[in-house]
Amino acid sequence: MHANVKQNVIPLITPGLKVACSQCNLRELCLPFGLSDVDMGRLDSLIGGGRKLKRGHYLYRAGDPFESIFAVRSGFFKTDVLTEDGRDQVTGFQMAGEILGMDGISTEIHTCNAVALEDSEVCLIPFTELEMLSSEIHSLQHHLHKVMSREIVRDHGVMMLLGTMRAEERLAAFLLNLSQRFSARGYSPAEFHLRMTREEIGSYLGLKLETVSRAFSRFQDDGLISVQQKHIRIVDIPRLKTLLTPADGRIG
Amino acid sequence: MHANVKQNVIPLITPGLKVACSQCNLRELCLPFGLSDVDMGRLDSLIGGGRKLKRGHYLYRAGDPFESIFAVRSGFFKTDVLTEDGRDQVTGFQMAGEILGMDGISTEIHTCNAVALEDSEVCLIPFTELEMLSSEIHSLQHHLHKVMSREIVRDHGVMMLLGTMRAEERLAAFLLNLSQRFSARGYSPAEFHLRMTREEIGSYLGLKLETVSRAFSRFQDDGLISVQQKHIRIVDIPRLKTLLTPADGRIG
DNA sequence: GGACCTCGTTGACTTTTATCAATGCAAATT
DNA sequence: AATTTGCATTGATAAAAGTCAACGAGGTCC
Secondary structure (H helix, E strand, O other): OOOOOOOOOOOOOOOOOOHHHHOOOOOOOOOOOOOOOOHHHHHHHOOOOOEEEOOEEEEEEEOOEOOOEEEEEEEEEEEEEEEOOOOEEEEEEEEOOEEEEEEEOOOEEOEEEEEEOEEEEEEEEEEHHHHHHHHOOOOOHHHHHHHHHHHHHHHHHHHHHHHHHHHHHHHHHHHHHHHHHHOOOOOOEEEEEOOOHHHHHHHOOOOOHHHHHHHHHHHHHHOOOOOOOEEEEEEEEHHHHOOOHHHHHHHO | OOOOOOOOOOOOOOOOOOOOOOOOOOOOOOOHHHHHHHHHHHHHOOOOOEEEOOOOOEEEEOOEEEOOOEEEEEEEEEEEEEEOOOOEEEEEEEEEEEEHHHHOOOOOOOEEEEEEOEEEEEEEEHHHHHHHHHHHHHHHHHHHHHHHHHHHHHHHHHHHHHOOOOHHHHHHHHHHHHHHHHHHHHHHHEEEOOOOOHHHHHHHHHOHHHHHHHHHHHHHOOOEEEEEEEEEEEHHHHHHHOOOOOOHHHHO
């Protein structure tokens, strides 16, 4: 049984979907982390409802005016940046409980695109209101800062990956990261469906899609994973981890 | 005449250096941006003094407990991340007016090292106090968020560079970025001293030092720049820019 | 002032990844 | 059920960057 099932077909964008942090099983992963019941109620009344997006549709695009950040309720997103000359860099993949849109705070204009990779739902969090509330609720303010800082730290990890790792290390790191995040959400750490194409993985990892495909095949040949198109099963997590620390792997 | 001159020799770390945003000519680049005189005075009284660091000394290290963020008053820093197996990724170079240390907010522990690449001075901004003050001064709160968001956007730019550009494009982007930042601080956009080694540039750009050196040499052969060790003069900024948009460069 | 030492440059060669191209697979459409 | 279409795999070859090694320049320390 797979952890990740597609949503039913739903309207393109449905504003006004009722949402409440206090009822949400993601609250410990998401913005309301650490809030008291009373404060969570105040956050509830600020959340501008939810939106449903069908696969392939944009939550926002580079150039859009920034008004809100978004919390992923369900589904899967990618963010990417485009240059004038058509280059495309995937900057992240976001799943339930993760926050999208913080790129827009700095200039009040979004600098990247956010696309649903499967039918998804988000909570809309108007940023001005969030700032007002967070100046009253210290733990909310602090947690917002933590969420932004965590994004910075995550980005440093991606830089490390892009700057110092070879193709197979990058892919191993990518799979282990997904595994850990699925696990934190109660899904299997060993078996999951990739929502993104080889090309999107390649863009994220700074590789061409053929290189990604070959690395998958080699992992399978080596008995580390089993791949069938987008379905991944990690057969040997510990050995996959040793790919990331080649020195230890050889010495140990 | 070079814009960037080494500081005199000074004690290793000197806490208690008197600093005041209201007197600082970097205030429009830095955290107090947009504050009224009154509010700037309140920020002044929060700043925990300044620190001087000699070249090669650490402002903080990965693993240090997080207490403050820092604003660079003068000098030049690099930040880098290390993995267990000894890999080292430079994640940024910081100059006057830029903020350091936001990586530590998320876990209350710094995740990277910050090293002075020349004798430098920073202002120490205790973060808990900054949060308290920013819940009272809305424009300070908002500007802090902008600074953090700008860091996220900057990181996306580095990902783009590492993920999609070839060696010479990366170096061109790097030089143009330095040029623009020196220019914003009133220094020459065309002539400056690099504070970092080829190896540090390479680490930042995901290249080996020899590749960086060869790219410099080729730029010089092509009449784009003039290089003499750490002294750089950009001879043809427009043409250097065309290296970043190869499609346009060929079509135009 | 000379020796040392770090950093930078350059060359020859190797490794890795990209590119180009063909084929296969599977889900979506009619 | 057949066709289309997008995605994935695989192979052959080319290009880019890395590695190893030697040498040179500049600054620092006695």
